[in-house]
Amino acid sequence: xxxxxxSEPIVSLRDVQKSFGPLLVLxxxxxxxxxxxxxxxxxxxxxxxxxxxxxxxRFEKVDGGEIVVCGHRVDRPDVDLRxxxxxxxxxxxxxxxxxxxxxxxxxxxxxxxxKGLAASQAKDLAxxxxxxxxxxxxxxxxxxxxxxxxxxxxxxxxxxxxxxKVMLFDEVxxxxxxxxxxxxxxxxxxxxADGMTMVMVTHEMGFAKGIADRIVFMHRGKVHETGPAxxxxxxxxxxxxxxxxxxxxxx
Amino acid sequence: xxxxxxxxHLMFLGQGALWTIGLSVIALIGGGIVGFAIALAxxxxxxxxxxxxxxxxxxxxxxxxxxxxxxxxxxxxAIGLKVSSLTAAGASLTLYVAAYLGEIWRGCIQSVPxxxxxxxxxxxxxxxxxxxxxxxPQAIRIATPPTVGFxxxxxxxxxxxxxxxxxxxxxxxQIVNNSLFEPFAIYAIIAVTYFAMCYPLSLFSxxxxxxxxxxxxxxxxx
Numbered sequence: 001x002x003x004x005x006x007s008e009p010i011v012s013l014r015d016v017q018k019s020f021g022p023l024l025v026l027x028x029x030x031x032x033x034x035x036x037x038x039x040x041x042x043x044x045x046x047x048x049x050x051x052x053x054x055x056x057x058r059f060e061k062v063d064g065g066e067i068v069v070c071g072h073r074v075d076r077p078d079v080d081l082r083x084x085x086x087x088x089x090x091x092x093x094x095x096x097x098x099x100x101x102x103x104x105x106x107x108x109x110x111x112x113x114x115k116g117l118a119a120s121q122a123k124d125l126a127x128x129x130x131x132x133x134x135x136x137x138x139x140x141x142x143x144x145x146x147x148x149x150x151x152x153x154x155x156x157x158x159x160x161x162x163x164x165k166v167m168l169f170d171e172v173x174x175x176x177x178x179x180x181x182x183x184x185x186x187x188x189x190x191x192x193a194d195g196m197t198m199v200m201v202t203h204e205m206g207f208a209k210g211i212a213d214r215i216v217f218m219h220r221g222k223v224h225e226t227g228p229a230x231x232x233x234x235x236x237x238x239x240x241x242x243x244x245x246x247x248x249x250x251x
Numbered sequence: 252x253x254x255x256x257x258x259x260h261l262m263f264l265g266q267g268a269l270w271t272i273g274l275s276v277i278a279l280i281g282g283g284i285v286g287f288a289i290a291l292a293x294x295x296x297x298x299x300x301x302x303x304x305x306x307x308x309x310x311x312x313x314x315x316x317x318x319x320x321x322x323x324x325x326x327x328x329a330i331g332l333k334v335s336s337l338t339a340a341g342a343s344l345t346l347y348v349a350a351y352l353g354e355i356w357r358g359c360i361q362s363v364p365x366x367x368x369x370x371x372x373x374x375x376x377x378x379x380x381x382x383x384x385x386x387x388p389q390a391i392r393i394a395t396p397p398t399v400g401f402x403x404x405x406x407x408x409x410x411x412x413x414x415x416x417x418x419x420x421x422x423x424x425q426i427v428n429n430s431l432f433e434p435f436a437i438y439a440i441i442a443v444t445y446f447a448m449c450y451p452l453s454l455f456s457x458x459x460x461x462x463x464x465x466x467x468x469x470x471x472x473x
Contacts, residue, residue, distance in 0.1 A: 059369060085375035096370035100388045109384060110374035155370075162374060 008071075009034050010166050010197050011056055016065035016075075018051060025051045026062070027221035033166065033199055038192050040208035040229075041201045043218035044243065049201045052218065053168050056199065057088050070165050086114065089164030093171040095151040097143035097158070103130070104139045107158045114162070122161075129157040133187045149180030153187050160191075167191070169200035185211075205232060205244065217243065256436065260427045264437075267423025268444050274409045274419055277341040279402060282348025289353025290360060291382075304353070311350035317411050319343045324415040340412035348405055355401060359394035360386060399456040403449045410445070420444060 009032035018026035025048045033039045041049040054060045055067060058074050058081060067074040070087040097106050107129060108122035117125070130136050133153040143151055152172055159167060169188065173181040185207050192198060192211050202208050208215060209229045217225040217240045225231060225240045235241045292304035311319070323343035327334050334342075363386050371381040413422035424441040428434050 057373060059372070081372075082375045082377065085373055088373075090373040092366060092370065092373075094366050096366040098367065098370070098385055098389075100392070110376060113377075113380045113384065114375045158374070 009068075010037075010070055011199060012066075012068045013052065013055070014066040016052070016055060016067060017063045018048075018055065018060060019063055025221050026055070028065070029218070029221070029223055030065075031216050031223055031226065033197060035197055036195045037213045038198045038200070038211055039214050039216060040212035041199065041216050041218060042203075042205070042208060042243070043224075047218040048221040049216075049218045050170055053170055053199060053201050057090050057168055058084060059090075082114070086162060087165045089159035089162055089167040091152070091155050091159055091167065091169050091172050093174050095143070095148070095155045095175075097151055097155055099143050102140050102142055103135070103146070103154050103157075106143070106154065107161045110158070111161050125161050126157075129160045130154070132160060132190070133157045134183075147180060148176050149183045152176065152180075152184045156184075156187055156191075166197040166199065169198065169202070171201050171203065173202070173204060208232065219243075254431070256427075256431060256433065260431065261440075263427060264420065264423050264440060264444070267418055267420040268448070270418060270423075271406065271409050271420040271445075272448065274337075274340060274344065274412060274417070275402070275406045278344035278348045278405050278409065281341065281345030282352055282405075285345060285349035286352030286356060289349055290356035293353065293357040294360060296378075308350045308354050311347055312354070316343070316347050316408055317414060319347055320411055320415050336412070336415045336417040339415050340409075340417045344405070344409065344412070347408075348401075351401060351404075352398065355397050356390070356394055359397070360390045362393055363389045396456055396460040399452060399459060403452045403456070406448050406452070407445060 011033040013032070014030050016026050016029045017024075027048075029048065029052055031039070041053060043049045051060055055062050056069055056074065058079065062075050065075060069084060072079055072084045072087070074084060097103070098109070101109065104123065104126045107126040108117075108119070111117040111122045111125060112119065126139065127136060130139060133156055135150060135153055135157065138146060138150060138154065143154070146154065156172075172188075173184050176184060181204070185204065188198070188200070189211055200208075200212075209232050212229050215225075215227060215229055215231055216223055217231070217235075217237075219225075219239050225235065225237045231240065232244055235244055289304050289308065292300050293308070295301050295304070320340060320343045323346075324334070324336065324339040327339065367385060367389065368381065371385040376384065409419055410421035412419055413425065416422070418426070420441055424437050428437045431437065
């Protein structure tokens with residue numbers, strides 16, 4: 001797949017529509033993510049932020065509009081899903097490590113099966129990405145032997161091993177207590193510092209403020225307010241004001 | 252009539268018991284292979300394949316095995332195919348077992364949590380790779396206890412093959428009884444023999460279930 005010119009955004013959504021039955025969840029959503037940018041999608045439950053994220057990796061098919069990700073026309077029915085998913089890494093709220101495989105096998109599975117990497121190279125790669133998330137010693141452990149935070153870091157490592165051009169994080173800390181959340185956020189911060197392009201759905205307002213280059217606040221299936229992280233401190237719409245207010249109470 | 256139960260009668264019953272085991276093995280291997288295909292067809296992305304396999308399962312599950320056996324034996328003869336009773340019984344049981352195992356296994360495959368499928372998709376694995384490396388290894392663990400449990404049913408159901416003249420344990424008992432006319436003694440021996448074949452399987456199934464129960468936390472992410 002051809003590299004888009006550097007001026008092109010890595011991810012762009014234009015006027016995206018999506019309904020689940022009679023329920024309109026995305027009502028003309030547009031935003032773009034530049035190379036190396038960290039974009040935080042925030043909003044209430046049901047605002048459509050997770051759906052928007054899942055549309056980027058085509059876990060949901062859109063009803064209308066245009067989505068371009070690393071040059072792939074994701075909205076088209078003939079999009080090459082396997083090529084798309086080699087360029088996009090996704091990390092889920094529930095980690096979704098494969099329970100029957102060790103952490104090393106979880107990480108090496110896709111590079112070997114999809115990219116045809118030799119077993120020895122894949123093992124080196126597993127060690128490298130586990131070092132990135134601070135879990136080298138868990139190479140031969142099974143997922144159930146790890147804490148939630150460790151499992152999530154291993155899931156991030158598994159995703160990194162495919163060397164994606166953009167990473168999607170879908171509420172990756174929502175199942176974790178504050179201490180474990182902190183260790184996962186630290187890993188994500190390091191990725192951001194290393195220049196990884198990222199789109200994250202998050203409820204951690206403090207974290208979004210600290211790490212995001214841009215905030216997209218979604219409300220009732222629309223992008224309601226967007227701007228640099230400072231909009232969280234000085235929101236212009238009453239909805240974001242209220243949302244940030246409740247978020248601050250929570251943290 | 253023909254004297255008393257002797258070693259020759261018991262040898263004959265023993266031979267019948269071996270054929271019961273043989274027919275069970277044929278039914279399980281044949282039914283296992285076809286059943287695996289049915290399980291995959293039931294979750295195929297192609298709607299026509301899903302419907303065809305669902306119709307097959309419904310038809311077989313809604314028909315008594317006895318009728319399937321008669322259809323296999325006399326039906327094939329009626330269209331000019333002369334088949335042995337072993338072939339007819341083996342083929343009928345294969346079709347029967349396939350429908351049930353296919354349905355059991357479909358349920359097991361689908362009980363692997365959906366996020367596991369999505370995680371595998373997100374890593375760009377092909378459909379076959381997702382199935383072989385992520386879903387099936389987990390589904391097999393779920394499927395083992397009900398599969399072994401179903402094997403007990405098969406061993407007992409092979410007794411119906413006696414109606415198409417296949418000399419397995421049940422039929423050999425009938426033959427011995429025809430010469431001795433000691434039905435209670437003979438059918439008691441047959442009952443005990445079936446039990447001796449089935450009970451170890453039941454025990455094995457229970458043991459597996461207990462072991463799987465302990466490992467259940469392995470199946471779904473915490």
